Amino acid sequence: MTEQYGLSLGKLLELTLAGREPAEKIQVTSSGIRLQWLSEGALLVKPANGTDAGIDLLLSAGIHGNETAPIEMLDRLLKRIARGEIKPRVRILFLLGNPEAMRRNVRFVEQDMNRLFNGKHVLTSGFEAQRADQLERLVAHFFSEPDRARLHYDLHTAIRGSAIERFALYPWSEGREHSQAEMARLEAAGIDAVLLQSKPGITFSAYSYAAHQAEAFTLELGKARPFGQNAGVDVSQLESRLKAIIEQCEPELPQTLERLKVFHVSREIIKQSEAFRLHLADDVANFSPLPEGYLLAEDGSQKWIVTETDARIIFPNPNVRPGLRAGILIVPTKALDNS
């Protein structure tokens, strides 16, 4: 196939959705960029000889199969690489997390894959557990080269609408500080808020962060919609920033955070049993403020009453399995200008 139409490995998404393996697993563009199919939904891109800037960039989407806007964005970036329009100077691993859930347009098939990392998949079995294991191995291999900068953006969209549309969750690990420079980069990528975690996590970004010392983020980019219906999800600023990182032509980042809103987790609401009741309407958006004294949830004799000043709720979801997070109570870390 000519480069005008792009190398056929640029069709990672089409191949993955069709459940097809490419006949040719390695292809090289005319400028020496190497594309390698690793397994279903996994493609490695290497810069041409002598152009590698020493950065390993992991771009993942589709960990939840019905969160399609970021999958479409990665598809656009990869196709531009395969056409020779974008010339990477960083190694990139493209991962489409849960192909079967993507084909069915569902969040997951058997269980939420974004609760199966950092060792959790070995405690269970089934389709998503095997895939989480495979993704961890792919990432471990990708991040095994020494003395390189490691960056992971795990891209999502949310079940509910959000008062703050684009936001990041920044994992936590003992002894590490959240990087101001990375937060400035998020701001430059059109992310409006960041939520700092304060305990170890079991999500995909928490795995890269803790197990491979990558700078890693879950990015929430709008509301989840089916393929082809994402005109209302604006990822343009992030897409331009990723292109700039890939080509190593990023405009200089500001030294201080200007408009990024910073929150930290006050408490996670963990559903204990099927008696769990959440006292929030389905249309309450992420980041909605909750008044002090508000009875947020009950589970048998356990009650979650808001005691925090200026608390907000994100990801309220009473339909998770017992033992899993049914919402996060967050509070602002610094004075908020526009809230």
Ligand SMILES: O=C(O)CCC(=O)N[C@@H](CCC(=O)O)C(=O)O
């Ligand atoms: O909208 C929701 O309720 C969930 C959206 C979503 O999938 N969010 C991620 C966040 C991952 C993290 O905490 O870093 C998730 O719940 O897996």
Ligand SMILES: [Zn+2]
């Ligand atoms: Zn998600």
